[in-house]
Amino acid sequence: MKTLLALLFLVTSVSMQAQKRSFDIVSYAAPSGWTEEVKDSYISYSKATGSNWSQIVIYKSIVSKGDIVSDMQSEWETVVLSVHAIQDEQKSKQENSKGWEQLSRAGTWKYNGANVATILMVFSNGKNCVSVLCNGTSEEFLKEFIQMVQSIELPPPSKAEAVIAKSSNTSAGNSSSILGLWTSYNIESSGVTNGMPVPTGGYFRREYFFFENGTYLFKAKDWSVYMKEILFMYETGKYEIKGNQLILTPDKGKGEWWSKAASGRTVGWGSRVKPANFKQEKVTYNFEVRYLSGMNRSYLYMRASKPTERDGSKSNQPGAQHEFSYGKRAKPEEPLIDNPPGTKTGIEEKY
Numbered sequence: 001m002k003t004l005l006a007l008l009f010l011v012t013s014v015s016m017q018a019q020k021r022s023f024d025i026v027s028y029a030a031p032s033g034w035t036e037e038v039k040d041s042y043i044s045y046s047k048a049t050g051s052n053w054s055q056i057v058i059y060k061s062i063v064s065k066g067d068i069v070s071d072m073q074s075e076w077e078t079v080v081l082s083v084h085a086i087q088d089e090q091k092s093k094q095e096n097s098k099g100w101e102q103l104s105r106a107g108t109w110k111y112n113g114a115n116v117a118t119i120l121m122v123f124s125n126g127k128n129c130v131s132v133l134c135n136g137t138s139e140e141f142l143k144e145f146i147q148m149v150q151s152i153e154l155p156p157p158s159k160a161e162a163v164i165a166k167s168s169n170t171s172a173g174n175s176s177s178i179l180g181l182w183t184s185y186n187i188e189s190s191g192v193t194n195g196m197p198v199p200t201g202g203y204f205r206r207e208y209f210f211f212e213n214g215t216y217l218f219k220a221k222d223w224s225v226y227m228k229e230i231l232f233m234y235e236t237g238k239y240e241i242k243g244n245q246l247i248l249t250p251d252k253g254k255g256e257w258w259s260k261a262a263s264g265r266t267v268g269w270g271s272r273v274k275p276a277n278f279k280q281e282k283v284t285y286n287f288e289v290r291y292l293s294g295m296n297r298s299y300l301y302m303r304a305s306k307p308t309e310r311d312g313s314k315s316n317q318p319g320a321q322h323e324f325s326y327g328k329r330a331k332p333e334e335p336l337i338d339n340p341p342g343t344k345t346g347i348e349e350k351y
Contacts, residue, residue, distance in 0.1 A: 020151075024060045026130055029151035031056065031144045040177055041289050041298070047141060051114070054136030056145055061130045062288055063244065068094060068101035068124040075122050075131045076105055078301070082325070083292050084109040084118065099157040100125050117142065121149060125157040177289045178246070181335055182208045182300045182326035188224055200225045201266055205337050206311070208300075208326055209347075214238055216248060217347055218310050219337045223266050229257040230269065233278045234345050235310065246287040246302060248310075250280035258340050269340045281309040298328040 021030040023043040030036065034045035034056070045056045059079070065071050080086060086107035095102045106119045116137055123130045132152070134145040188202030202224040209217040216239045222231040235253030239246060255278025259270030285302040292299055303323045307313035314322040329335070339345070 023058055024130075025128070025155055026058055026061075026132075027153040028058070028148055031148050034144075039291055042291050044291075047144075049138070049140075052136075052138040052141065054134065054138065054141030054145070056148065057133045057291075059131045059133070059290065060288075061128050063286065064124050064127050064129040067126060068103050068122065071124040071129040072103045072105060072120075072122045075129070076120055078290065078325075079131060079133055079292065080105075080107070080118055080120055082299075084116075086118065098154075100154050111137075119145070123152075123154060127157065130154065178210045178241070178287070178300060179212060180210065181329045181333075182210070183329050183335070184324070184326050185336060188226075202226070203266065206326070207335050207337050209335075210239060211347075214240070215347065217345055218253070219335075219345075220310070221337045223260070229259055229273055231276055232256050232258055232340055232343075233276065233310075234339075234343070235278075235280060236345055236347060237280075244286055244288065246285045247282070248285070249282045252346075253280050254278065256340065256343075267338075272340065279309050283308050283310070297330075300326045300328070302326070 021028055023038075031045050031047070034047045037044045037046070040060070042057050042059045044058075047054055065074055084107075086109055089105070089107040091106075092104035100123045102121065102123050104119060104121045106117065109116050109118065114137055116135055119134045119142070121132045123132075132149065134142065136142050136145065184206040186204045187197070188200045188204065189197035190200050191198050203222075204224075205219075205221045207217075207219045211217075216237055218233075218235040220231070220233040233253070233255040235250050237248060237250035237252075239248050241247075255276030257273045257276050259273055261268030261270055283304055285304050287300065287302050290299050290301060291297070301323060302311065302325075303321050304311070305321065307322055308324075311322070311324040314324065
């Protein structure tokens with residue numbers, strides 16, 4: 001596997017020669033004999049020979065965090081660390097080509113007992129960011145990835161901004177990318193043993209439903225062994241998309257504390273105890289939808305300039321951006337948050 005990772009350092013600059021395929025602002029020579037799949041937020045190539053396999057993903061460009069180091073850290077956490085437990089991490093030196101900074105990062109992880117090498121390449125001009133990911137079990141596949149990377153051609157920074165701006169204007173008001181059920185289901189733990197969390201049986205759940213008519217439903221349920229009661233919250237309202245902004249405007253909602261079921265189980269409800277402090281809040285998020293191949297599902301990333309009533313907080317640092325992620329649940333997957341007895345949100349019949 002060290003041999004596989006050594007290939008990372010062969011990728012040191014962006015070649016401006018070949019141009020056979022384009023996706024978003026990226027032009028490149030597509031790998032021959034690989035299976036192509038095109039989605040709104042990415043294009044991928046996959047190949048398998050016997051027990052060996054590989055996947056290459058080019059993600060649609062996003063707004064930069066301001067510099068290549070910040071972009072790499074954000075993409076590494078979002079695309080790689082959120083899916084895999086990485087070992088033997090390595091980094092390349094920072095390179096520059098025609099206004100685009102480039103960094104590469106690599107590591108290994110286990111899949112069905114086999115070693116898998118991951119290489120993430122990030123290109124940034126300080127305003128736009130492009131990521132290219134490769135997962136593979138064979139040096140042969142990684143060499144093909146490097147050949148593709150060396151053919152990558154990116155537009156001058158000024159033209160890249162124009163392309164992205166045009167794309168954003170075209171998608172303004174188009175909600176198709178976020179329709180459906182998006183969830184964040186977290187398990188409560190009492191600590192860590194041998195590097196693994198020890199579950200208590202409790203959980204913290206958040207769900208967003210986005211409907212075709214421009215309305216949304218938000219629900220939350222916290223069942224903790226360390227709390228006497230269950231926290232339940234819901235909110236309905238309207239949403240609007242403007243470019244990469246998602247605006248949620250509440251109509252109604254409430255929060256309540258409920259006693260736990262008499263059985264002591266984490267399912268079921270007791271009786272209503274008291275109202276909870278949950279305020280309806282209009283929030284404008286920067287958002288994007290990303291497909292994570294390791295999770296085999298898309299994720300909705302919503303970024304706010306401050307903590308929100310619905311999503312909570314992600315940082316204690318003043319002025320820090322708060323990023324919340326929700327995984328797409330497709331039918332027949334059902335929502336896991338049930339309503340307390342007698343509670344009606346008014347739009348249950350829509351899902």
